Amino acid sequence: MRAIGYTTTTSAPSEHSFVERELEIPQPRPHDVVVQVAAVSINPVDTSQRRIIAPHGFRVLGFDGCGTVVAAGVEAGVAVGSRVYYAGAIDRPGSNQQFQAVDGRIVAPAPASLSDADAAALPLTSLTAWECLFDRLEISADSHGDLLIVGGSGGVGVIAIQLAHLLAPRVRVIATASPSREALVRSLGADAVVDHHSDLVAQVKALAPGGVKWILSAYSKGQEPIYAHICAPFAKIVAIDGGSRDIAPLMSKSVSWGWEFMFTASKRQDIPAMEHQGRILKRVAELVDAGRIHPVVAERLSPISAATLRHGHELSESHHLAGKVVLSGWAD
Known part of the structure; x- marks a missing residue:
């Protein structure tokens, strides 16, 4: 599978900020699902991690994601074929790859009324x-x-x-x-x-x-x-x-x-807190599908690539946008 990550910390996005590599598709842990990623979004945590956290060779960022479950661990509790959205974990490889392993307790059915890109704007x-x-x-x-x-x-x-x-x-x-x-x-x-x-x-x-x-x-x-x-x-x-x-x-x-640090639950493996986050995302999706709340998307970029991720980071770090930058689709 294709994965896009960084190999060195950079204070500002540059043409060398992101590189694409071929990696093995991850295998699920007992509580995991493996998601075929259709869309992602960019948050301040993405840009801050790229600036200050050493990649230890190669690190895949991306916390928000939306896609289809293609494999599930024996205790995941999520069916293969489900369309889900999630915010991932700060200490595991992120959503800027074609397939991602995520703990099933922190995913939820994606809002049916939204595109993959707009759904990916919401979780974190x-x-x-x-x-x-x-x-x-x-x-x-x-x-x-x-x-x-x-x-x-x-x-x-x-x-x-x-x-x-x-x-x-x-x-x-x-x-x-x-x-x-x-x-x-x-x-x-x-x-x-x-x-x-x-x-x-x-x-x-x-x-x-x-x-x-x-x-x-x-x-x-x-x-x-x-x-x-x-x-x-x-x-x-x-x-x-x-x-x-x-x-x-x-x-x-x-x-x-x-x-408030959204990743405390997954980083500390606080199971009740992780399950609580899954329920929050389920409730948010219900409110979206009822037309009561909606995402605010500032920019939609496609496909998901090293170049579009770099541009997305530039837009996010400009602080001139109201709402989120989302990216969807993978080039053939």
């Missing part, structure tokens, strides 16, 4: 958004108050806005976005939009004088003093970007700070 961001909102921040259908989503037009933001609007209708969703993306963010269900390039404290306090109860932050580094001003007492914050933080300014309001 949907899992991250769901776990942030309902597992880390503990928002529920009965919750009420103000939620600030920092990075409202990003991959996680566009799904989180839709999920919060749909499944927590008493929560007011405030999202950050540039003026050019305000219309998009409002169309997804944001009740109010603030410009993250301006005075965030003044804008948020004008909307929520007593402070917001929850913050989902895609860009939190260095924002801790700002969040201390705009949080209500006993608020909760969940961050999806890494790095060290000085959370001391939050102490006087007893604000809770948490992290």
Whole structure:
């Protein structure tokens, strides 16, 4: 089979960033399925891994995938022939190859109403958004108050806005976005939009004088003093970007700070958490097929090749896109 990977870390995509090699089709472990990959998408974790993680010779990236199960381990619980989607694992070869082995507990039936490419735009961001909102921040259908989503037009933001609007209708969703993306963010269900390039404290306090109860932050580094001003007492914050933080300014309001890393379940082989992720993806697919949420796709590239992956990484790292870059199909 064809596989596309990197052989050296690169700070920016170049003509040497990705190479194509012939590899053996993987064999499934007992809980695995082997998926014939039809489409993939690019996430910030793809570009950050390419920049900083040594490939140890040759490493295949790609976390989101959609395709057809062609083989299954004895304990996989997924039928051969099933069309599935998934976000994979950070410590196994990725979806940028024609066949991929994935643990069957973290896959789910792909939305029937979507193309392979559009389905591949959803898994990682949907899992991250769901776990942030309902597992880390503990928002529920009965919750009420103000939620600030920092990075409202990003991959996680566009799904989180839709999920919060749909499944927590008493929560007011405030999202950050540039003026050019305000219309998009409002169309997804944001009740109010603030410009993250301006005075965030003044804008948020004008909307929520007593402070917001929850913050989902895609860009939190260095924002801790700002969040201390705009949080209500006993608020909760969940961050999806890494790095060290000085959370001391939050102490006087007893604000809770948490992290969301979607790959914790698979990396730690936490079986209940892995099965929970499979159920989340199943529920997301149901909501998509019911016409209640949808992916936001910025660019569609084809076929899946070293050249299109390089271009996809360039687009993703430009930070000028609203939504995801997806790639589909393999050249003959």
